[in-house]
Amino acid sequence: MRLRAPIVLPCDPACSVLRDAVVDVLPDGRLGYVGPFADAPATADPVRSVPGILLPGLVNTHAHSPMTVLRGMGGDLPLLRWLREIIWPAEAKLTPADVEVGMLLGSVEMLRGGITTSVEQYFHTDHVVRALSATGQRALLGPAIVDTPGHDWRAQLDEVSARIDVDGRFLGTHGRIELGYGPHSGYTLPPAALTMVGEAARARDALVLIHVAESAEEDAEQRARYGSVPRMLAELGLFGGRVLAAHAVHLSDEDIAVLAGAGVGVAHCPGSNAKLTSGIARVPAMLAGGVRVGLGTDGPASNDDLDLWEEMRLAVLLARLSTMDPTALVATDALLLATRGGAEAVGRDDIGALEAGRWADVVHVRVDDPAFSAGLDVPDEHLLANLVWAAGARLVQDVWVAGEQVVADHEPTTVDRMKAQAAAGEVTRRIR
Structure with a gap:
């Protein structure tokens, strides 16, 4: 047509x-x-x-969309307390079916806001895929890999690699879903895990999604040992392939140079970072330093919506406020961050722009x-x-x-929004 x-x-x-x-x-x-x-x-x-x-279509470079069923929980806590006291205990109660319900509602919310591609990091991949297939949304999935109680990071890593080896990286109609690796962060995984994830991803040309330097205190031990989180990840061999660093708030000039030199993309999540008082990422400096940057909403439990238009405005406002420069980012910058920039950040040249062949x-x-x-x-x-x-x-x-x-x-057009909302509400009431 x-x-x-x-x-x-x-x-x-x-x-x-x-x-x-x-x-x-x-x-x-x-x-x-x-x-x-x-x-x-x-x-x-x-x-x-x-x-x-x-x-x-807009590209949401960082989300945990199944967390629509956790929306509003612990909203006045800082990051680490929010995770340890509220989110991780609530997630332990979620069934695979609950995750599917949450992803379905999240996908509906994103599509209604013009987000056609999201980068998702969560558990129960089969159920996430099923929800996305129902709505028709495009996604890059990084099944979560963590070393926390109840989780075996080696088994999670092996499962992702085996799935890609058997089914390929792309799934669904027109290959709308791409599989990658989702190591949570440097502070929830041992060094050996980060090295092995990097090796596995590079062997399969798969994207690695990882939280990097989100808040000042979360990586204190890693910073003390390696100097910074980007330097740690580079030294451990996570970099070298397609890597997307979520948040990347607390970066020095040297860190920015490390990310740019390794071709690492950044998912900038200004709304979540502001709500959790994580800080303001140095987006103008990253762009000037050659880092590919896209916009992300983060999860709907920490933002609390999946609205990339809001993130456009926040990205510009916070960049200007933090630099006291009204030209630090402008409207065109915001639009490109939400579209073409997001595609470049995840290493995709087939989305993010209206150009022949995409x-x-x-x-x-x-x-x-x-x-x-x-x-x-x-x-x-x-x-x-x-x-x-x-x-x-x-x-x-x-x-x-x-x-x-x-x-x-x-x-x-393919699912009933009201039914999706009602199903998610039932899950939330049960796990609270």
């Missing part, structure tokens, strides 16, 4: 604004021509005109809202400012993943 809109934002590096443009979706779910209607090739395909803005993950934003009271016939900078600063998840009207419409009129 061909989608035609008054505004198309391909999210190329220049953050171009295309007016009266089209997006061609090919039969294989990939993108064909993307550009001005006047230059579009002739087509016999059906043409659908949408009265708003088309942009690539997957047709497309979001339609309606503009019949006070956010666009001046209409679309305004300068490009003004239009992008309205989109980033004044619009939001509420304006996401339609969403396609690999050319399949998964949201229509702000509601999922």
Whole structure:
């Protein structure tokens, strides 16, 4: 099909604004021509005109979405107390079916907000996959690997490797789900585990998802021994392949150089970091140092929503406040962090932009809202400012993943949202 809109934002590096443009979706779910209607090739395909803005699906680079069933628990505690006193005990009560229920609701919430890809780190992979398959969302999964009571990190590592070796890295329709490794952090795993995870992931070209330097006190022992968490992970051999560092709040200039030199991406989670008083990540310095950065929501128990539009605004606000520089990040930076930047951070060149050959993950934003009271016939900078600063998840009207419409009129097309909400509520009431 061909989608035609008054505004198309391909999210190329220049953050171009295309007016009266089209997006061609090919039969294989990939993108064909993307550009001005006047230059579009002739087509016999059906043409659908949408009265708003088309942009690539957002990429949520760090989430624990099954935790929708834990939303609101312990919300006024700092990170380590929140984990040890509230979250880990509650998670111990979750069944595999509970995880599936939580992931289903999380996926629905993300798709309704224009997030077509999420990077998930959690347990019970089969049930997470089943929930994602039901909604049609794209995801990169890093099954959790931890050395905490009740968990055997060696068995978890072996299970991930065996699954990839047998089934391959990509699962589901159009390979929408990619498997990787999810070592929790340097403070919940012994050094040998981090070394072995790095070796296993590099052998399979798989992504490694790991929490890095999230709060000042969590890695005190590791910092004392190695100097910093990035230096520890580099020395232990975790780096060298596709690695995504979640949070990366407490970094020195040397740490940023280590991440950039190793090609490590960063998932910046400003909302969660602020709520848990973890700190403000040095995003402008990371970008200037050559680190690939995307945006993440973190889990819905620590944020407490799965809204990447909110993270766009927070990323800019906190960058400006922490540097006292109103140009530290601007609206175009925020949009690219949520799209193209997220794809680059996870080492994927097939998502995150509207370009020929990439997957047709497309979001339609309606503009019949006070956010666009001046209409679309305004300068490009003004239009992008309205989109980033004044619009939001509420304006996401339609969403396609690999050319399949998964949201229509702000509601999922493949699952019943109200049933998903009710099921999640039952789990929450049971485990509290």
